[in-house]
Amino acid sequence: MERIADGVYQVARGVNAFVVDGDQGVTLIDTGLPNRHGAIVNGLSDIGRSAKDITAILLTHAHFDHFGGAAALRSASDADVFASHEDAQVIRGDRPTSPPPFLEPLPFSKHFTRLFPKAVSVPVDVIVAEGFESELPADFGVVDTPGHTPGHLAYLLSRDGGIAFVGDAATQKDGTIKRGFFNRSTADITASIARLGTADFAIACFGHSPPLLKDASRAFAAF
Numbered sequence: 468m469e470r471i472a473d474g475v476y477q478v479a480r481g482v483n484a485f486v487v488d489g490d491q492g493v494t495l496i497d498t499g500l501p502n503r504h505g506a507i508v509n510g511l512s513d514i515g516r517s518a519k520d521i522t523a524i525l526l527t528h529a530h531f532d533h534f535g536g537a538a539a540l541r542s543a544s545d546a547d548v549f550a551s552h553e554d555a556q557v558i559r560g561d562r563p564t565s566p567p568p569f570l571e572p573l574p575f576s577k578h579f580t581r582l583f584p585k586a587v588s589v590p591v592d593v594i595v596a597e598g599f600e601s602e603l604p605a606d607f608g609v610v611d612t613p614g615h616t617p618g619h620l621a622y623l624l625s626r627d628g629g630i631a632f633v634g635d636a637a638t639q640k641d642g643t644i645k646r647g648f649f650n651r652s653t654a655d656i657t658a659s660i661a662r663l664g665t666a667d668f669a670i671a672c673f674g675h676s677p678p679l680l681k682d683a684s685r686a687f688a689a690f
Contacts, residue, residue: 527634553618560588
């Protein structure tokens, strides 16, 4: 587990998940791939915490590699699960997942998604959206970032100059913000990246690239 900032850690096991340690317990942002939540549990042990200390699980979106461990970790902790209205339907198992944007133009793209590992569905306890975030853990906010999925969210933490957890809204390479190989040049994806550029945060954490540890919102604005 890699320390990002005071009380903030990245767990990298195929995809990045994040641990935020606070006075009122542990908040997770995404939970990684199915059957790999043990990496999060081990990381918690490294900082003197356990799964029982998890009080909130914030999901950026409804793809198997981001909510794959949510059911097991909710069961171990009784933590509330947070997601958008649109993506909650997939997370709960009420409808199938949407394919990643790079697959959408391909024939039979929905058939490709059936080859992905299956994440166990899990109840979503709290629906959140930008402007409707009062039940989030203290010091957290949310930015609507649709595009990668219809209800993709980014979470903002008021700590160390601001930390943005952007999921798969974008990636970064050498300090430059990219759409990422899994996204496309669509109006909604571009608009979501631009919207993040209007927020104020020093650090950005991504699902599939290393964190950007300084001037992060400026990098989004430059995009």
